[in-house]
Amino acid sequence: MAPVTTALPDAKRVVIKIGSALLVDRNTGALRQEWLHGLAQDVLRLKRRGQDVVLVSSGSIALGRTVLGLGAGALPLEQSQAAAAVGQIRLARAYEDALAPHEVTTAQVLVTLEDSRDRRRYLNSRATLGQLLRMGVVPIVNENDTVATDEIRYGDNDRLAAQVAVTVGADLVVLLSDVDGLYTANPADDPTATRLDVIRDVTPEIEAMAGDAGSGLSKGGMKTKVMAAKTAMAGGAALVITEGSVMGPLAALEAGANASWFVPQTDPQLARKRWISAMKPQGALMLDAGAVAALGRGKSLLPAGVTEVTGEFERGDPVSLLRPEGTTIGVGLSRYTAEEAVLLAGRQSSEIEAVLGYPGRAALVHRDDMVL
Numbered sequence: 001m002a003p004v005t006t007a008l009p010d011a012k013r014v015v016i017k018i019g020s021a022l023l024v025d026r027n028t029g030a031l032r033q034e035w036l037h038g039l040a041q042d043v044l045r046l047k048r049r050g051q052d053v054v055l056v057s058s059g060s061i062a063l064g065r066t067v068l069g070l071g072a073g074a075l076p077l078e079q080s081q082a083a084a085a086v087g088q089i090r091l092a093r094a095y096e097d098a099l100a101p102h103e104v105t106t107a108q109v110l111v112t113l114e115d116s117r118d119r120r121r122y123l124n125s126r127a128t129l130g131q132l133l134r135m136g137v138v139p140i141v142n143e144n145d146t147v148a149t150d151e152i153r154y155g156d157n158d159r160l161a162a163q164v165a166v167t168v169g170a171d172l173v174v175l176l177s178d179v180d181g182l183y184t185a186n187p188a189d190d191p192t193a194t195r196l197d198v199i200r201d202v203t204p205e206i207e208a209m210a211g212d213a214g215s216g217l218s219k220g221g222m223k224t225k226v227m228a229a230k231t232a233m234a235g236g237a238a239l240v241i242t243e244g245s246v247m248g249p250l251a252a253l254e255a256g257a258n259a260s261w262f263v264p265q266t267d268p269q270l271a272r273k274r275w276i277s278a279m280k281p282q283g284a285l286m287l288d289a290g291a292v293a294a295l296g297r298g299k300s301l302l303p304a305g306v307t308e309v310t311g312e313f314e315r316g317d318p319v320s321l322l323r324p325e326g327t328t329i330g331v332g333l334s335r336y337t338a339e340e341a342v343l344l345a346g347r348q349s350s351e352i353e354a355v356l357g358y359p360g361r362a363a364l365v366h367r368d369d370m371v372l
Contacts, residue, residue: 007238007261008254011171013052013133015237016043017161020058021178022244023091029066031059031094035247040098042250043138047104052133054168055095056141056161060087088142095140105137110144116163123316129168162228166235169268169368173232174253175225176244181260182222184209199262202230229262236264236271269368277371279318281331283311283338285345285364286322292329295321295372300363301332303344303352313338321365321372330372332365 008014018039025032046053061080064087065071070079092108099106109129115121132139141164143157158175165173185193199206210222225241232239242259246252253259264271287295291305301321313319314337321330334341341364343355349362 007172007240008174008250009049009051011051011238013054013168013170014046014172014174015054015056015161015165015168015170016174016176016250017056017157018058018176018244019157019178020062022176023057023059024062024066029062031063031090033094035245036094036098038247039249040102040104042248043099044102044104046250047136047138052168052170053138054129054133054141054164054170055138056157056164057091057095058142058157060084060091060142063087063090084144091142092140095138099138105135107132107137107139109139109141111141111160111164112144116167119314119316122167126167129164133168156224158224158228159231162231162235162237162239165232165237165239166268169235169272170237171268173228173237173239174250175228175239175241176249177225177241178243178245179222179241180243180258181241182206182209182226195258196260199229199260200265202226202233202262233262233264234271236266236268238263272368273371276318276333276369277331279331281311281320282313282317283309283334284320284322285309285334285341286326287324287329289324292323295329295367295370298367300367301365301370302349302362303341303347303364304349306341306345306364309338309341309345311338319365321370330370332370334365335361335369336364 022035023032024030043053043055061083064083064085065075067086067090068083070083075083088108088110092106096106111125115125129139141160143160161173161175164170181195181197182199183193183195187193207226210226229239239262240253240259242249242253242257246257285301285306286308287301287305288307291301294305295301307324311319313334315335316333318331319334320328321332323329336344340356344352344364347355352360352362
């Protein structure tokens with residue numbers, strides 16, 4: 001990996017988490033317009049460099065509670081959901097107003113923890129976010145607080161940002177916070193506390209350094225950030241914690257602002273390949289010689305190259321990829337169920353809609369979801 005001070009411009013895909021305390025004035029409950037427009041300039045610079053950007057933004061409840069006059073302090077679940085419903089539309093509009101003048105298209109994506117736990121919903125989220133990024137859109141992701149209950153929620157956007165990074169195969173997660181990194185102790189209580197600039201492994205000692213306290217508007221403390229770092233690093237993404245209240249916080253980060261960098265030992269693509277290779281196949285696809293040769297050239301597996309389908313599997317399940325003589329060439333995640341794969345085997349991709357009744361996907365197993 002490049003030196004940590006240049007990791008941001010080197011990343012191909014970046015997930016940026018914005019906390020409520022940065023976006024909403026804690027005294028007035030109003031949106032910090034000037035700060036948001038500075039962030040928009042940061043995003044524009046990344047986009048012009050050809051980088052994909054995903055924003056994971058808090059703020060809907062903080063904005064909504066002000067409109068509804070709910071005041072400070074913890075809210076009952078129903079009031080939190082109501083505040084989120086009011087605030088989400090304002091949050092989405094704020095980002096659109098900030099980025100549209102720069103000809104950057106935004107999209108609102110609301111998720112819950114169930115969307116990453118449930119296989120089909122995870123794949124749908126991955127496909128939607130991937131398509132938005134390929135079209136040059138900046139997704140604005142937030143937990144769907146209007147429907148989420150304690151049992152199905154992340155509870156903080158630090159961990160949500162890390163999960164989004166794993167979902168989209170991001171290289172870097174930037175946590176814009178009200179602190180400038182991870183310290184050996186709470187610097188407000190211990191004058192000898194020092195910031196850890198680079199962390200290559202989240203050890204029990206590192207976890208012990210993280211406290212639980214957050215700001216008045218934020219739900220996540222340092223502990224959630226370290227947990228997010230573990231998730232991101234396991235997926236091959238670097239994660240950085242930096243103080244975000246300055247104007248142009250990403251520009252400041254590139255210029256060497258104080259930060260703690262969590263550096264993974266692998267990259268997102270290799271991490272994903274390892275994850276796939278460790279899965280137990282639920283079925284098998286027998287390939288013809290032409291398909292085997294195409295896979296060797298880095299191509300996806302098309303239905304036309306499949307001669308036989310065995311096993312029972314759902315969309316997203318791992319399947320063995322077999323040579324004509326029956327030996328294994330690799331494993332991949334099927335984009336169709338076993339029943340659909342049986343119907344498509346040997347067919348041209350142009351026939352998928354006629355066979356299944358809907359357009360579907362051209363590849364049976366995409367090359368990004370395959371390990372040979």
